[in-house]
Amino acid sequence: MRNLSVIILLFPLLLSSCRNSRNLELSEINGKQLNISDSIPADSSITxxxxxxxxxxxREMNAVLAYTPYNLQKTDGExxxxxxxxxxxxxxxxxxxxFEERTGKSIDAVLLNHGGIRSSVNKGEITTxxxxxxxxFENEVVVAEMKGTHIxxxxxxxxxxxxxxxVAGLELEIDSENKIRKVLIQGEPIVKEKSYYxxxxxxxxxxxxxxxxxxRAVSVTSLDYKIRNLxxxxxxxxxxxxxxxxQRFIRIK
Structure with missing residues (x-):
């Protein structure tokens, strides 16, 4: 009974302690700015x-893969x-x-974005x-099945x-007023009800x-192939x- 009495006496104190701990509030934060500069000696073990x-x-990044005889820039054409x-x-x-191995189908066209070209390629060696x-970026190739109406x-x-x-697989010719003069996909006119990939x-x-x-794609196939790796x-x-x-996309003036 003595032990039970001790527990009964301590229980209110424990409740009071828990209640008080929940009412604690942050009263002050201290901080110090540490300037990182060349004056800080390098840690040789980390280096x-x-x-x-x-x-x-x-070595991997500087491996030479090919050569280009001139600069390639994304601003060299309209x-x-x-x-x-x-x-x-x-x-x-x-x-x-x-795509053909996985589906038995052929890619009809390619569309990427101008803004996705993040750098020019300088004349000379092309490396990794x-x-x-x-x-x-980590963008991967996907193939969308599109009806001609959505093309x-x-x-x-x-x-x-x-x-x-x-673009690739497309031939698009427009006039000075942005009117279509010719549009072909794989050399043929677009058929509204046909599926294109x-x-x-x-x-x-x-x-x-x-x-x-x-x-509006009917289906999509991911090729698990990053554009960069490609x-x-x-x-x-x-x-x-x-x-x-x-002549794949031109304006006739």
């Missing part, structure tokens, strides 16, 4: 630990550019076999680092944007750059990268 990894990454054409053609060339600079929406988007979004990236498929027409593979396969502006 020694990191150095082998940095050297390995540098409606199509050499670098944009290269990227769209690379997707068409390397994504098509993957070049691919990371041009495409630093027409895509064409309207390209007309309204008036930007050199990279358009390769793009997951960001655009999900409505990036206001490409909402992709929301570019690296493309560079490796080519000895010389020499794309050019062409």
């Amino acid at each position: 020694n630990f990191i150095t082998p990894y940095k050297e390995h990454i540098d 409606l199509n550019t050499a670098i944009g054409n290269m990227m769209a053609d690379a997707v068409m060339e390397l994504a098509s076999p993957v 680092r070049t691919a990371f600079q041009v495409m630093p 027409n929406e895509m064409i309207t988007y390209l007309l309204d944007a008036g930007t050199a979004h990279p 358009v390769a793009t990236n997951d960001y655009l498929y999900n409505g990036g750059d206001n490409m909402v027409f992709f929301s 570019l690296i593979d493309y560079f490796r396969e080519k000895d010389t990268i020499a794309p050019a502006r062409d």
